[in-house]
Amino acid sequence: MTIRLVGVSASYPTLRVIICLKELGLPYELEPPASYQSLKDEDYIANKHPFGKTPVLFDGDFRITESRAICRYLASKYQGKHNDTILIPNDVHKAGLVDQFISYELSYYDPPLLKIVYQKKFVKNFLNKDPDPEIIKQAHEELAKVLDVYEKLLEGKEYLNGEYSLADLVHCPGTYCVYGAGHSDLWDSRPNVKNWWNRLCNRD
Amino acid sequence: MTIRLIGYSFSGPVLRVIICLKELGLPYELEPPASYQSLKDEDYIANKHPFGKMPVLFDGDFRITESRPICRYLVSKYQGKHNDTILIPNDVHKAGLVDQFISYELSYYDPPLSKLLYQEKIAKRFLNKDPDPEVIKQAREELAKVLDVYEKLLEGKEYLNGEYSLADLAPCPSTYYVYGTVTHSDLWDNRPNVKNWWNRLCNRDAIKKSIEEAKSFWENNENV
Helix, strand or coil, rough: CEEEEEEECCCHHHHHHHHHHCCCCEEEEECCCCHHHHHHCHHHHHHCCCCCCHHHHECCCEECCCCCHHHHHHHHHCCCCCCCCCCCCCCHHHHHHHHHHHHHHHHHCCCCCHHHHHHHHHHHHCCCCCCHHHHHHHHHHHHHHHHHHHHHHCCCCCEEECCCCCCHHHCHHHHHHHHHHHCCCHHHCHHHHHHHHHHHHHCC | CCCCECCCCCCHHHHHHHHHHHHHCCCCEEECCCCCCCHHHHHHHHHHCCCCCCCCEEEEEEEEEHHHHHHHHHHHCCCCCCCCCCCCCCCCCHHHHHHHHHHHHHHHHHHHHHHHHHHHHHHHHHCCCCCCHHHHHHHHHHHHHHHHHHHHHHCCCCCEEECCHHHCCHHHHHHHHHHHHCCHHHHHHHCCCHHHHHHHHHHHHHHHHHHHHHHHHHHHHHCC
């Protein structure tokens, strides 16, 4: 039975799951919702996501939400079944560190990224307002400090936990958007971070 | 070799790990940092947490940070070894749902709770500012909507995933602070499923004992 993924591929959390499905060699069907507003419909809330969000994944009758939780579930169930890609190491210590790096992404990396995305993409396209340069400047500075930490974390390593893992994957959607939106200097001016991002961009 | 936990027991993320350690029956040593400022020292950043936060857990030479990963690590390694408590089910689907509920806590439940906590506890005590009634009102409304969802999620269930799990443990610290120490308990008490869920959690030994530890630290360390 095919996996169904409810969401739009332009949304980061959905893109995160799409990358994970592809990495694990899993076929799936993408089902974009009727509209953004339809996520607040009673039916959507009752049968898809109680907080009216995407993505939602159906694996047969099993339904799961929240992109990082979905990725961990897919890795736990299917890793190694269709190909050799390891997203979560079997060793409990290495797996713990992958989890830690996913938490760094969520707690420190993502917030300033999202502020920039909100200003540059959402405010203009959906609210018809001009982006606020002060917020963008602040977010840029916050992200610079975070990337300084990542520069050290990546010292002597190709990926956050040594080998490629879910920890690197989760960073991709947001990074791709902000890198391409006029902030590439943040990554390119830090050699370890720059090389890390280039490696990620080169994965199929 | 004993587990070492760096942090203050009254800090939400640290308390989360303390509850987890107690639930799993694991002995540990709590090491409070010298001060909040010491978390920004070069040595702390290099050898404990690269973003200058707590908790940090040392299991022998192995170091891990971030409270929810620490909990998941402890469960993966030690669940079932000292007692029968199951925090993450072995079944991959049930475990996936526990993970999903932990994500709900992080994404939807915690943000308004943290705003309330900041206004009611931290602004006054640490920053000498008055709580902002507008922020409090907004946070309360946001939290009310989240608890409406939790009320449905808990329909016919004692715990979020049916049986007690890490998904129920994770929201305890901030719930305790906002429910128990400031005047917002009505948000939980007005919703029968949520109220019963919280009462069940408060009656668990590990949670009771951990909260006692956190309370006594507040009382004995007025000037932290």
